Amino acid sequence: MAEDAVSRLAAVCREKGLRVSAAESCTGGLIGAEITDVPGSSSFFLGSAVVYSNTAKEDILKVPRGILFEFGAVSEQTALCMARGSLALYRSDAAVAVTGIAGPGGATDTKPVGTVCIAAVSGSSHKAVTFHFKGDREDVRRQSAEAALTMLSEICEGRP
Template structure:
C-alpha cells in the first residue's frame, strides 16, 4: 500500500455547479444550438436541480434564436449563428426570457457537414452571462460529431462553474 497514489476522480462539473448555485441561491438557464440540449440534460441529472435550473431552449434554427432568445436579426445577418456575437446574444436572451441569474449558451458546427471556409467543423462558441459579467469562449474541436458535442457541453459547464463562483450570493435575477 505504501508508495501507491490514490486516484481521486474530479467531481463532475454538473455537481460542482449544483453546489455553487445552491449555496449562492442562484438560478441558471441554457440556450443551446450545437449541443442540442446536452448541457441542460447534464444539469438535470443532479437530484434537486429544479431548485436552480429554470429551463433550457434548444434553438437550432435562426428563427427560434430571434423569436425565443431575442437574438437581433442584424447579429445573425452580419456575424452568423456561429459567432461570438450570437453566443453572447443567446446567453443574454435566455437569461432575460427565463429570469435566471445565469445564462449559458452554445452555438457551433458539430459536423460532419456545415463547414464554410471561415467556419470549420468543430468551431464552437460558448457564452455565459451573469450579473457579474459576460464571457465568450471560442473552441476548435477536432473530433467527430458526438465528441464535438460532448466536449462543448463539458466546456459550457466548466465556464458556468467558473462564472457562478464570481456572482454574489442571493441571486438577483435578470432584472439586475
C-alpha cells in the same frame, strides 16, 4: 468529465442561491440533460431553450437579425445574445449559450467542423470564447456541453 462540471455548478448554485438557465444550438439539449441528471437540480436549474434555427434564435431568444447577418449564427456575438436571451426568458441569475458546427457538414473555410462559440452571462459579467473541438459530431457536442457547464460554473463563482 461533464459530471464533475455539473457537480461544481450544483455546489456553487446551492451555496449562493443562484438559478441558472441555458440556450443550446449544436448541443441540442445536452446541457439541460446533464444538469437534470443531478437529483434536486430543480432547485437551481430553470430550463434550457434549444434554438437550432436562426428563426428560433430570433423568435425565442430575441437574437437581433443584424447580429446573425453580420457575424453569423456561429459567433461569440450570437452566443452572447443567446445567453442574454436565456437570462431574460427564464429570469435566471446566470445563463450559458452554445452555438457551433458539430459536423459532419456545415463547415466553411473560416469556421471548420468543431468551431463552437460559448458565452456565459451573470449580472454585468460576461464571457465569450470560441473553441475548436476535435472528433466526430457526438464528440464535438459532448465537449461543447462540458465546456459550457465549466464556463457557467466559473461565471457563477464570480470568475470572468
